[in-house]
Amino acid sequence: MLWTPSAKWAANANIAKFIRWLEERRGLSFASYESLWRWSVSETEAFWGALWDYFEIKSSVPYERVLASGAMPGARWFPAVRLNYAEHVLRCERPGADALLFVQEDAAPAGVLWDDLASAARIVATQLRALGVRRGDRVAAYARNIPETMIAMLATAAIGAVWAGCSPDFGSRGVLDRLDQLRPKALFCVGGYRYAGKYFDRREELRGIVAGLSGLELVIDMSRRGPQGELDLPAGALRWESLLDHAPVPGGDFSFDQVPFDHPLWILFSSGTTGLPKPIVHGHGGIILEALKTLQFHMDIHPGERAFFYTTTGWMMWNVVVSMLMTGACPVLYDGHPAYPEVDALWRIADRCGVSFFGASPSYVEIMRKAGVVPKARYALSNLRAIMPAGSPVSPDCTAWFYDNVKSDLWVATGSGGTDVCSGLVGGVPTLPVYAGEIQARQLGVAAEAFDDNGVSVIDQVGELVITKPLPSMPVSFWGDETGERYRGAYFDMFPGVWRHGDLIRINARGGCFVLGRSDATLNRHGVRIGTAEIYGALAGIEAIADSLIVNLDLPGGRFFMPLFVKLKSGFELDDALRRRIADALRREYSPRHVPDRIVEVAEIPYTLTGKKMEVPVRRILMGASPDAVLNRNAMANPATLEAFVAYAASQSDYSLAPSAA
Template identity: 40%
Template structure:
């Protein structure tokens, strides 16, 4: 298999990037990434110790890098180290801009590094006055604005644990998450806007405060109005001397939640030190951030990419926030920010890029993209056609970095690499220090064949555990049941032997298995969604006649109508560009596809509904009402 090369780094980038500076400190010369990566995995303690030194983490490292190295589950990184996460993100004192916050309604706010530090100190003081101590939980039901970052950093600075949900979650969704961790403080908003419309969530905020008995204090942010709120009062607090207390490397920082639809969300606990060192490694060595860089990612504070974005402050970079719809008031809303904010690194979910192409947007003709150096994509596999779109219609000299990881590790297994070319449809390669591989069902490594994405060695952002899981039973079951002592991530993937790149074919638990032939759903999506007639698609395997048949649901573009005349070209395209085995037995038009709140297609939820089973946790979905359209379909009761 050979995918077309669509970008290669310049000699100047190779020799001046942070990755090269780091490599030289340990005796490697660019651009042999395979050699450097192999060293980083085989010598992981030396590697991560060098990352600490190179990124200049503020703290006491201690002399021990890794404890219980032989046990993935029990392994402990930097057991004697002490640091403060917020101190590392607030290391700049100057009056350059730290955060730019933009909303879909056109408001824009800037906060300097010095002002950010001051406001975080004020918020930390307000939490301490309310009795918040190290280890207490602070839950936030907030939009993606500056105040949310201030609240998070204030929480982290005193050793309390942060957990956030975006306000588009209903009461039940937020309650199912926050009630499990017993927060002492709840931070809420009055509402948010989307597609130019206001959504008042004051009732949800009140219900959360009333129904979670552990909550002792509520702090309110007015987003929809200019009325005085608790943040205004906090910012009037007098300045006082403030010293960061340093906590153990594995002190809990974040509680995050799985986005599955079976049962209540799992509460995943991430440590301060692991999050910091991994994010700084990724930002500096893989994304090439530095002081003065500007990075943007389209996210909400309920998705791990928000946490990843905010950590860029530790690399002295400026972060750009956006609250609202990416396509309101027009499809170019986010792209125009590259020009107006001089953004260097632009990130969004894979679906955004395909939607931009379907909207017939030609960014290079409509915006000045001179500042843009790299684009990031995640959330789902980036289709090969989206690579074509970026290099044809956005900028042919940009590094298009498809990245993959997840909430489980609050970071990436594979991502961009400044030394290597980009190949159409591929992630460039594994992250340094990440022992990424693809196994067959017997647990043997395979190349240029599809299998299970795994990580065979421990890494610093391995969760420190699940909440309310004292014997690690849920934690072990989530990642280590498939292969002993090997992290099975749940992605159906392939390593291209020719390029070293990684291809994600979809989720392992959503793999289609007609007549025993394993098919990744992304292989079908990339064919169907390239058609102008189709805006979205979702594929499942339906149990039928002691086998599995492939069923494809499609959302037809407004200017077209679904008919048998459309079914034929869909099947023909799949047959020609994938294989006859990929061709669906049924193609059914639906008005809407269910997605999780982070934008991922909810294949498992649809599969459950089609088979007549109940969904335990619809609050994980952004649009749960549309599941009803998949129930008891007559087309699925016949051959």
């Protein structure tokens, strides 16, 4: 145990206020978080109905019942209501107060007042309507993490249109693979961006995107002028400044489009390791409820606080950052390199902006550790009280690093969820202790279990992460999946009627959770399932290794072969001594089954554009599949890295796909 909340901390937590409200308004009493969680998943309608009332959800048509059908897939939430996501954001408008802070490389933080944000959103929404954008039309973005992008998204939602975005570091093919599935009517775009002190001209990619998008009628240039000057856009394209150059629309005169609970709000995309990325549709009502619950109860964000999570516009965390506005908090947007001009750039921003809540990935912590950065030695971080590591499995050492190097009195609220629900499934609880490497609990309303291969819930065993009760933010659909076949295949093929998330999880007796990586990349050796995070966690302590990837091959005749691919740091050699160190560490920290059959040096490890190791495609390539049959190279951050694995598969020097003699 690394931290436990004080009595004052626990009493001031948002979740404690909700518990007191439940007692006063509903006559319910809960002695522990565990008892509250069990009520939230056993009394589904009562819990989500209570959230609706507690958060004072605004609906032009009141709800008659919470859940018309609890079947999965096909759950129908709040079937009669009419509401709008942007209205719930802009109702938090506080004249004269900062709605957000914006930071660029080598620039001081700049505040954006609520007055200006809300006014701009209403003007843009009004002009989009005048230009013919209607409810249900798709509005796409090729955009940076700047205030204009957030305003454009809120304006889109305000009129019932559907938002979808990509960050400008995507190439044109990767963007078209995503956005052309949607046939957007309008595109907000930039012609370049600054990163690590350099300007990246994206005008050529943008021309290809504009030319390739079917049905595109309207292009709006949001570029903050870069060294390349004006964009070469088609006739009729608008500049952001001209879109805003209209009379203000008073809040009382603006009409938010009132849409059904499950009306599409935005479309996020899967990583697209195989085929075209899946366009995941989220609804207005589900995101409103889920965002308020997660941000207030499991991230404990309070009105007036400043919150910072480094993200680009192409990651679901950008959408979560936008939703922070609904809590009355002030999000910090950063457009730039996370380690420029110095490796501790994000800590400098957090300190200058007086951040209370800071989001960080475990890989970022590893960079800090290797660079010898100790934030508490450089910065006061006087307002900082909570950190959320997310994005990949968190080791005990990673959790401990924050207490040793940032603050001893700090709530480390590790979380895990995903693009599929645009939220967390397991995460922090500010009234519980923090244990090293452990996610504190299952989130309220999330009936998460670990299932074995027979669909039986297990404790203290590794199993499939499943959800046995519907959630409001489960996707409405996949765009274009008229029959629902792709949707059912993605989540309900293994356990009918139960959502399979695709991660491995272990839940201990006190409800603590350990997410161990994607289940599709599971290392199943002789019936014993090993999460890849265990391998990577053990290798993190070996100085010579810069990066690694491990897969397990199920070969004919009941045989197994598990190669480990390693990228070494400069100056190190993969000799017998290093191989022994690796094997000894895995055997010592876990078991003999964790020791690879072969260790192979490669120049680079393949990653998706969203930063995930490509374990599944590599495994399939080693099993003889063509690379183009198992992955989309446009979804890769470094496509050239595949050649080493293709060559290794072709040689078959270490394993054979032929049946064994036995």
